[in-house]
Amino acid sequence: MLRWFSKLIISGTVDKAAVGLKSLGLARAEANRPKTYKIHNITHKVHPFKPPAYTTLERLNSKPVTYRTRWTDPDGNCLFKALAKAMGSPQVTHQDLRLKAVNYMRDHQEDYERFVEIGKDDPPGEDLAARFNRYLDNMAKDGTWGDHLTIKALCSVLNIAIAVLGKMSDGTFSWMRTGSDPKGYIALSLVSEHYENLFSMQEVFPNL
Template sequence: MNGSYSNASESSSSSLNSSSHDTEDDLTIATVLAEEEKQKSDGRLGKRLSHLDSIPHTPRVNGEIPDVNDATQDHKRLSERLATYDLSELQIEGDGNCQFRAIADQLFRNPDYHKHVRKQVIKQLKHHRKLYEAYVPMKYKSYLRKMKKKGEWGDHLTLQAAADRFGAKICLITSFRDTCYIEILPKDRNPTRELWLSFWSEVHYNSLYATADVPTRSPRKKHWLF
């Protein structure tokens, strides 16, 4: 009996260790990819678009989703802006994880690392509660539980937490009528990289590239379109 229990425990422990090693290997690979891509693309878009004026970023939870007519008009406005600056979107799946997928693509050139990005953002929000709590119009623990869930939409607060966690300046080209460009800067250090996203206001995030540099990857599922 004890021998069987011991064998089962060893097997379970071995399985957990194997899973842990796999996760560590994935994150090591992701880190290497991030550094390689950072060296290739550092400041490329920033230099091209340095003339754009940004507005101060206010962390906040999501607002109301626009109706079909407003969303369609917003998307047209965003598309025209991207064309003006010779930018193109890598289309990201519209599965509720789009913000985290777009950030993962910018960091690791792989949207599938979105679970890691979400986990790191939640860790930042949890361990530095005083920085973010005032922006959450609900019980903070309830907000964290909600944001942990796969498919829960990211908001402007998770963008700030991502900027803080990864030491990144997050640059948003938006579909807002009066706000073309938003910069989210880390609160406690100088950014070491830039992440470029398009933001179809309150609807969807995509990963941004200079038109000539868009990767050939394509989403496995249809992205947001009306």
């Protein structure tokens, strides 16, 4: 049966796609698909998934133009959800990433505690260690906004690099790069304290 089916495919009587096999052209296209792209001479990894429909994206007037998704819930977990999405593995969840960041900072307290900002509601005279532990306890909670310290910790524990395109108060855009990875940065967008995935124009319009 299989031998007979193979003959039909080879002869062209049955198309490969009809039996769930990739055509040679499609296989070549996927093999030749670029693994990175550049924005402002920053090398970014191509997303492990196709961009959503253009009409669902938000066009950012950055230079060059970029496109931001609108699929991440504004529930305080947006940084972790957008990063989990960009990593492309169903085994990676936003809960896992939050826990990894908190545990890494707890294990490397000396590298992080002095960078925790003093809040207006912090107890007066609180020492550095106590403030840092309170920060970690809060960051471990679902819905707590991720910050630059969590990005730094995630880059370290996952051996990745993240580039965040942030929109400034004057409407301009600026990159914040964290970590180092010769394979390129994972690109995210930050607008009004909300993280989303970010695409280059060449990813959204590959045939231009």
